[in-house]
Amino acid sequence: MTDRMLVIGTMLAVAALVWHVYALPLGNPYYGLFNNGVDLDVYRAGGAVIRDGSSLYDGPVVFGMDFTYTPFAALAFVPLTVFSMVTAKALWWTVTLAALIALAGRCLLALGYRNTVRTWMFALPLALVCTVLEPVRTTIWLGQINIFLALLIVWDLTRAPTAPLRGAGVGIAAGIKLTPVFFLVYLACTRQWRALGVAAGAFAATVAIGFAARPADAWSYWSKQITTPERVGAVDSPANQSVNGFLAQLLRFFDVRRYTV
Secondary structure (H helix, E strand, C coil): CCHHHHHHHHHHHHHHHHHHHHCCCCCCCCCCCCCCCHHHHHHHHHHHHHHHCCCCCCCCCECCECCCCCHHHHHHHHHHHHCCHHHHHHHHHHHHHHHHHHHHHHHHHHCCCCCCHHHHHHHHHHHHHHCCCHHHHHHHHHCCCHHHHHHHHHHHHCCCCCCCCCCHHHHHHHHHCCHHHHHHHHHHHCCCHHHHHHHHHHHHHHHHHHHHHCHHHHHHHHHCHHHCHHHCCCCCCCCCCCHHHHHHHHHHHHHHHHHHC
C-alpha cells in the first residue's frame, strides 16, 4: 500500500463526507443518513414478537409493516430488543460502519495486499467512499443488515479452500435473508462441492432451529410466506431492484404503452 494511495483515498473520503453534508444533508429529518432506520425498527419488532410469544406472520409487526425474514432471523434479532430504540440505532450504525471497514479490508486482502496496518489504514477511507454508493447508503439509511451479510459471505468465501467449515458463513447468511442462497448456486457452478455441502448443511440447520424454536411460524414461513413477495411491497415498485421486480416493471411498461400508443 503506497503513500500515494493513502493520500488519494483520504481525499476521496473527505469528498464523500462533504457530499453527505451538502448533497443529502445529515440533518435532513427524513433523508439524512441516520434519520430513517425503518428496517431496524422491523428487526427489533420481530425480536420482540419472539420474546412475547405472538405470531410473526399473522399481521404487521410495526408501523403497518410485516416481518419478511425467516424465523431464524427473528431469533437473531432478539438481542436488539434489550436496548431502547435510540441506543439500538446508535449501536447498529456504529457496528455497520465497522463492518463496512472490515469488508473493505477483507476485499483488499483478497486482492493480494498484505495484512498490514497500512492496508487497514486504507480500508477506512475506502469504506467511507463506499457510503456514497446507492446500495451502501440506502442500506445504512434504512438500517438494513446487508453489510453484515456481505462481510460474512466475503470472509467465508475468501478463506482457503481447505479452511474448516468453509461455506458455513454462506449458509448462515442465507438462513437470515434468502438472497445469499445465490451463493450456493455459485459454489455449485464453480464445483466447490465441499463448501457447497457445508453451506447447504448450515442453511438447513438455520431452518431446523427455526422449526424447533417457533414451529408454527416456521411452517407458515416456509409453506406460504416465502412465495408471497407482496409482503415486502409492490412487486413492480421502482424500489424493487430484484430480477422479479425488473420483469414486473418491464411488463407494466409494455402494458402501459399498449394503451397509450
